[in-house]
Amino acid sequence: MNDMNLKFSKSHEYVRIENRLAVIGISQHAADQMGDVVYVELPQIGKAYSKDEEFGVVESVKAVSSLYSPVSGTVSAVNAELLEHPEWVNSDPYGKGWMLKLEMTSPTELDQILSQEQYDAEVSSH
Amino acid sequence: MPTLIFDQSIPGRRGVTIPASGVPERDLLELLGPELLRQSPPELPEQSELEVVRHYTRLSQLNHSIDTGFYPLGSCTMKYNPKVNEAVARLPGFADLHPYQPAEQVQGALALMYDLQSWLGALTGLPHVCLQPAAGAHGELTGILMIKHYHRHHGNRRTKVLVPDSAHGTNPATAAMAGFEVVTVQSNERGLVSVADLKAHLDDQVAAFMLTNPNTLGLFEEDILAISQAVHEAGALLYYDGANFNAILGAVRPGDMGFDVVHQNLHKTFSTPHGGGGPGSGPVAVSERLAPFLPVPAIVRRPDGSYALDFERPLAIGRMKAFFGNFGVLARAYAYIYAHGHEGLRQVSRDAVLSANYLKARLGDAYEVPFAQSCMHEFVMTSDRQKAQGVNTLSIAKRLIDFGIHPPTIYFPLIVHEAMMVEPTETESKEELDRFVEVMLQIADEVRDTPDLVNSAPHTAPIGRVDEVLAARKPNVRWRKPQTAR
Amino acid sequence: MSFNYLPLTDAQRRDMLSAIGVSGMEDLFAPIPRELRGFELALPSGHSELEVQQQLNRLAAQNRPLSAQRSFVGAGATLRFRPSAVDHVASRSEFSTAYTPYQPEISQGTLQVIYEFQSMIAELTGMDVANASMYDGASAAAEAALMACRITHRHRILVSETVHPEYAEVVRTYASGPEVAVETVPHRDGALDLEAVERLLGQDCAGLLVQVPNVFGCLEAVRAAGQLARKAGALFVVIADPISLALLEAPGAYGADIVVGDGQGLGNPVSFGGPHLGFMATRQEHVRQLPGRICGMSVDTRGKPCFTLTLQAREQHIRREKAASNICSNQALNALVATLYLALVGKTGLVELASVSVQRAHHLADRLVGMAGLELAFPSQRFFNEFVLRADRPADRVLAELADRGILGGVPLSRWYAGSERDLLVTVTETNSPEDLDAYLAALSASRRSSAQERSVEVPATAVDHATV
Known part of the structure; x- marks a missing residue:
């Protein structure tokens, strides 16, 4: 299912473009590996990140993982509802489980990250 | 709902009576002032003494403890806590001493600390000892800060600390807390530090390598002399995590292996009780070159044989806590060492190692043991075979509870899948070890024949498995007084 | 050799070694480099439990516990009522x-x-x-x-x-x-x-x-x-x-x-x-x-x-x-x-304990400042159950005067603050009875009288020092 036109980083974040904004979250595979997500720590609106910079943290009961921005940009929105509903990261990572939206500063970076097919291959090889 | 002590409160009831002041009283508003006088008292329970005693006695009965059952919890050294230790620590001559009493009033306490320092120095081969740290991790922070100050004093601002991938979580956490970048060193196929990978990471930015020996797999790092040489040639120091010291008491000394600093866990090796999570005590012992950096005050013996506190240590890192350390824990450790003596402590490590190897030999057929060589005081096995049958390590651990046995440490070290780390200690009888073997073999059979029985364990504990996701998603971490309807 | 906390017998140890399949304990310690084994251990020999009790009793007896004197020492650690x-x-x-x-x-x-x-x-x-x-x-x-x-x-x-x-x-x-x-x-x-x-x-x-x-x-x-x-x-x-x-x-x-x-x-x-x-x-x-x-x-x-x-x-x-x-x-x-x-002392008891401490501390402070040569170091401040007493003489001298009467009078602030040689932190809690307060006052007024007498007969200062140590 790639009707969302998802792209992925090797550190398991996805990005999809919606109204020229980069919508970022973690892949279904990553969510499954974490187990039940209990908390997501997200940045403040207006903060700028470069590609591969840490922007937050996702926690399950027994694991914690840093989140890295797959592209460079400035935060224009965060999914504050995840504070109340962290389970959405597991149940609907590409939809209600999105984490933040970035105004990209270098949209060409999208060309450097993995397609769905490449990501699936990467994941299944491990 | 579990009944909380607050729920049983009845206004006006009391557990103790307090004497009257017996002096002419002044108005509290006048004495304390309007800015800070509290408007309504804290909502503490209102209970009679019997109700309080009963509430907490009943709670105690919900616990597993060493005194009620076997506790083969790897890395934690849950040995028997001798009762004489408890008796002596409560003597008024120790318990009712104030840290600021004049030295001449506390000579016995200082003598105890001085002797304990020298004994820990003898056991570690590192003669300079500070008893101040309150726990193992606190000792780690003390040691790593000393290393930081040592390098700074010599004009180096080294930025990195190396830890093995099998390390206790406190090692990387400590290094980070002390402002270092943490770099992980890989283990080799035998479960030991890869000397090649270590050397690849050693450069002039490395301040220290933190190591547990035997390591968290219960394996002695045979290449320790090569490791020590490589670390020191790079200008770094070698840190010894004393969590596994019980394995080598009197058998080999960290100082002789080349370590520069070691912390002890008196609540593990030296038999002081864990208390449900503390208090511990984490003395550090260091080599000559780190001695000037030890925290203040030092306890010294004067030429006339009296003991004193010495604050004149210009290079000291400072203080790690108020006063001198967890003295009550030190008194227990003193009693333990005094009871065993050198021959007894040597027998402690021999029996601890023997018991672990015995369990490993007897369980090796039913469970996978990933590292075949002989272990020290603990060993790691896995439930890989059982997982293929649909039962994971967590369930095996929970099933042990039904037999009155505390689960081993599980899912640690991180480099072993489905890990179960077993540390019997030297204080368990062979009969108890054999019973543990029988139970583990029975569980292996159950995994094959009745896996649901294991997967739904525990069955006899006060509660079943806990919904930890709920606890973390919707944290409820305190009682609040119910709001009364208006 | 057998020890009371080590339950294995020699026969059992032999059985366990053979179950493991090794001939002796040295086989199990074999991973340790040989040159690191075999050292002298400078520790005492083992002792029976009775001897442990006697040794620790002996050390404890070399200390003077707070319970054996009237203590006004606090600063972060304080003798208090323990139910x-x-x-x-x-x-x-x-x-x-x-x-x-x-x-x-x-x-x-x-x-x-x-x-x-x-x-x-x-x-x-x-x-x-x-x-x-x-x-x-x-x-x-x-x-x-x-x-x-x-x-x-x-x-x-x-x-x-x-x-x-x-x-x-x-x-x-x-x-x-x-x-x-x-x-x-x-x-x-x-x-x-x-x-x-x-x-x-x-x-x-x-x-x-x-x-x-x-x-x-x-x-x-x-x-x-x-x-x-x-x-x-x-x-x-x-x-x-x-x-x-x-x-x-x-x-x-x-x-x-x-x-x-x-x-x-x-x-x-x-x-x-x-x-x-x-x-x-x-x-x-x-x-x-x-x-x-x-x-x-x-x-x-x-x-x-x-x-x-x-x-x-x-x-x-x-x-x-x-x-x-x-x-x-x-x-x-x-x-x-x-x-x-906190469960035992409870909602009412904690307020009472704190109040008793505050009242007794203020009572003692009020009486002390009425004595010659003594004042509060910070008279403009409100205090709780500890206060700094400033004397016209070194705090160590005041402490020695009190120690003569079995009183631990407080913590000298010169321990931490330069220029505070005459300052003493006095701590009063519910454990200090009205009699303790009276004893504190009596000790200091007695020492004023005796030092006044000493001065009147021109005793050399060194002799006074000696007498109060």
């Missing part, structure tokens, strides 16, 4: 010989105690959440300073000069690792100098640490200090004496962001300075930056409410180098003691 039931219940080995409650099914006792402890600390401090304990008040203060840096992403801490000097020193030691700057705010007349606070606070300051009652026993202008901190975007960290919070406003009510302190007085013996316990409480929004263990309520598979350690992703065993702190062992047994104490 008998506290030790009786806390000594149950189901509590004392249990490990950290990582297996909730068989640790509900310890876990519920932690939950109740957290609740009591939250009530006392007026904060939302508390953790399961820290090593002591000083290290809790240091952890609070680092926590303020994490929350604000700033690297400078202000510590009031009126914070217990050993606490301030621990803050500086902890801060030396991550190179957090620690600056001291001077005091004016025994309390925080608010003008200096305003001057030193800047946009780069992570936190302001204030103690109340402070190390001189004085109350602080906490509301003003908290407002200044908030205005600068710094966290307001309050170090509090939990017993004083029966009468003093909860720090949460005047804007504290983090509250820490030492709970020794809550039923724990002084024990030469440890083990005590630290406590730490904060606002809900900062709970994920709180170091240490936290217990929460949940349900089990059958839907039964129960307790478990929670929010563990903050901790070292999960987050490793990114953990909020490296703390692992805490002071659980001392926190149990504090919980038992």
